[in-house]
Amino acid sequence: MTQLDIAEVARRAGVPASTLRYYEEKGLIAATGRRGLRRQYDPGVLERLALIAMGRTAGFSLDEIAHMFAPDGRPRIDREMLSTKAEELDRRIRELGVLRDSLRHAAACPAPSHMECPTFRRLLAAAAAGAVAVPRKRAPGPP
Amino acid sequence: MTQLDIAEVARRAGVPASTLRYYEEKGLIAATGRRGLRRQYDPGVLERLALIAMGRTAGFSLDEIAHMFAPDGRPRIDREMLSTKAEELDRRIRELGVLRDSLRHAAACPAPSHMECPTFRRLLAAAAAGAVAVPRKRAPGPP
DNA sequence: GCTTGACCTCAAGTCGACTTGAAGTAGCAC
DNA sequence: GTGCTACTTCAAGTCGACTTGAGGTCAAGC
Numbered sequence: 001m002t003q004l005d006i007a008e009v010a011r012r013a014g015v016p017a018s019t020l021r022y023y024e025e026k027g028l029i030a031a032t033g034r035r036g037l038r039r040q041y042d043p044g045v046l047e048r049l050a051l052i053a054m055g056r057t058a059g060f061s062l063d064e065i066a067h068m069f070a071p072d073g074r075p076r077i078d079r080e081m082l083s084t085k086a087e088e089l090d091r092r093i094r095e096l097g098v099l100r101d102s103l104r105h106a107a108a109c110p111a112p113s114h115m116e117c118p119t120f121r122r123l124l125a126a127a128a129a130g131a132v133a134v135p136r137k138r139a140p141g142p143p
Numbered sequence: 144m145t146q147l148d149i150a151e152v153a154r155r156a157g158v159p160a161s162t163l164r165y166y167e168e169k170g171l172i173a174a175t176g177r178r179g180l181r182r183q184y185d186p187g188v189l190e191r192l193a194l195i196a197m198g199r200t201a202g203f204s205l206d207e208i209a210h211m212f213a214p215d216g217r218p219r220i221d222r223e224m225l226s227t228k229a230e231e232l233d234r235r236i237r238e239l240g241v242l243r244d245s246l247r248h249a250a251a252c253p254a255p256s257h258m259e260c261p262t263f264r265r266l267l268a269a270a271a272a273g274a275v276a277v278p279r280k281r282a283p284g285p286p
Numbered sequence: 287g288c289t290t291g292a293c294c295t296c297a298a299g300t301c302g303a304c305t306t307g308a309a310g311t312a313g314c315a316c
Numbered sequence: 317g318t319g320c321t322a323c324t325t326c327a328a329g330t331c332g333a334c335t336t337g338a339g340g341t342c343a344a345g346c
Contacts (some may be wrong), residue, residue, distance in 0.1 A: 082250035107225035
């Protein structure tokens with residue numbers, strides 16, 4: 001039997017066991033059985049967790065990700081949705097690129113105050129015009 | 144008097160009035176006075192809101208942004224912090240770039256199931272290895 | 287056979303950035 | 317002076333993805 005203990009899965013996937021239980025509750029993963037109380041998993045769960053991590057990074061919610069699995073557990077990913085998400089990502093990437101360049105400029109800018117730098121002011125105008133979207137904070141990483 | 148009514152500021156900045164009140168509570172902006180009960184703002188608040196929006200997009204929290212203003216209200220932005228954030232953004236951008244390309248590939252991939260596509264599996268392995276970070280959801284945009 | 291410690295369940299708490307709701311008020315048009 | 321309406325305050329609620337805590341259980345090692 002090649003079953004993995006929850007602790008082993010947690011270790012290998014780099015997530016806390018509480019997260020695995022939470023994912024199970026959400027229907028994202030499933031234990032194949034128990035040894036005593038303890039969940040046992042098929043090694044395939046690691047691939048699935050990777051898929052989940054990827055989806056999260058791409059900006060999908062857990063609920064959306066849950067819909068990407070067919071009832072039999074195989075991925076059922078709508079190609080059109082992927083394209084859409086790819087375009088979204090692309091927009092976001094360009095946005096962040098502009099912002100990064102601006103930050104770099106501001107960091108190097110010799111103007112005594114950032115408000116006196118034309119480049120900075122131009123960026124600000126762009127931001128005011130709604131050229132930039134508002135993302136949220138990152139999840140807390142491992143401590 | 145060139146004072147702006149809160150509704151006007153909300154309209155021009157593209158944020159709800161409740162957000163302006165919230166920002167005031169957090170010390171991010173300040174009304175210059177009241178007309179009756181209603182807050183009046185100096186037009187400069189728009190620039191400040193743009194700065195806040197920019198900071199949010201760059202991934203700063205409101206508290207962090209609050210520290211970027213000197214007591215006199217002028218921006219006081221640590222250049223080193225800007226560089227640091229620029230590098231962070233850069234990393235994130237590259238990460239998202241890889242992900243975008245992978246999504247595009249997966250969308251175009253002829254394999255019957257994504258799991259049978261070598262490229263997809265390779266990406267998955269990278270994700271599993273922790274090559275990707277987990278971002279959070281976006282703020283709700285304008286409806 | 288008894289302890290130990292890692293797991294279990296379930297409810298509740300956390301975090302950040304707002305939003306919502308109830309109850310009140312003031313400027314403006316009439 | 318009356319009403320309308322858009323504002324006001326303050327407390328509480330929301331959302332997603334988890335985490336935490338209390339109290340319970342069980343396989344394994346001694």
